[in-house]
Amino acid sequence: MRIAVVTSNRHKAEEVASFFAGVAEVEHISLDIPEYRDNDVRNIAREKARYAWEQVRRPLIVDDTAFSIDALNGFPGPYAAYVQGTIGNEGVLRLMAGREDRQAHFETAIAYADEAGEVRVFSGIVKGEVADAPRGGVGFGYDPIFAVGSRTFAEIPLAEKNLISHRARALAAFRAWLEDQYP
Template sequence: MKVLFATGNIGKYHEAKQILARYGIEVERVDLDYPELQSDSLEEIAAYGARYCAESLGQPVIVEDSGLFIEALNGFPGPYSAYVFDTIGNEGILKLLEGEENRKAEFISVVGYCEPGGRPVTFTGEIRGRIAEEPRGEEGFGYDPIFIPEGEDSTFAELGVEEKCKISHRTKALERFAEWYKNNVAGR
């Protein structure tokens, strides 16, 4: 079984490849630059992206959109996480949280799947945690150096990709997709 993953993010691709391999699903990356719907809903963004890519490629495809939701910042950066990261980075997020005791946060990932002419299906995964006081760790990408998952003392970047892929928000969303895919699409 093989699925196309439309993403320009190599880190996401490697994680998806590792996670979906457990289900016997091979992942092929397609670097398709598609317009991102401006919405407060990750589900809407992923569904739109999946439909757009499926129609553009003429093949079934998955996309993934994720966001970091920080409680003390009223859920910011949320669905705008990629833009915020590119603009102010981890240092900017830490600056916004300076002096803040409440560092609770949640990472949410939504995988969208669509076939050409079909309706998109979305799969959500989440993980609670907190924002570190400073960036820590060398592995991963994006907010990994500042996100500490619940039950851990290490950031995602300190845990490393293999450990992260056992517990992450993206893992949960991709596992939900994989189960659905095997039961509803594979073998058709």
């Protein structure tokens, strides 16, 4: 089976390709997709998949990720990329100053579209907390301030992070469905 990963991030496409080695052949397609707005990352991924399907007309996946902080009523949620680009980790840490509740979670939704016309969405969540200060030297985005256990994502080696991350969990759910559909 061949699946297109529609993303402008070639590193993400490489990660997906390695995840599906031996299960499906992965093709990277870079496509500008409109930024859909919704409070549910699964709905955003679904709409992105519909748009991408209309453009490429072959089995594909897209994804979208939310970063939600409990003490901030789920902010930034599906607007995580915008918040990261405007106030960054330092701004998020300022918003969290003095807060005892530091619980947060990432959710990634993987949406799959094919000729059957139905878009299927698979999600993965990883819970953690917002660290008091940035730590670690690997990763990107919120990785230096998002801790799972005693380490931030930026302190966890990439190979290990790829086993426990929200994206890995969503991809695992999709792969399980795919293997069931195409044994």
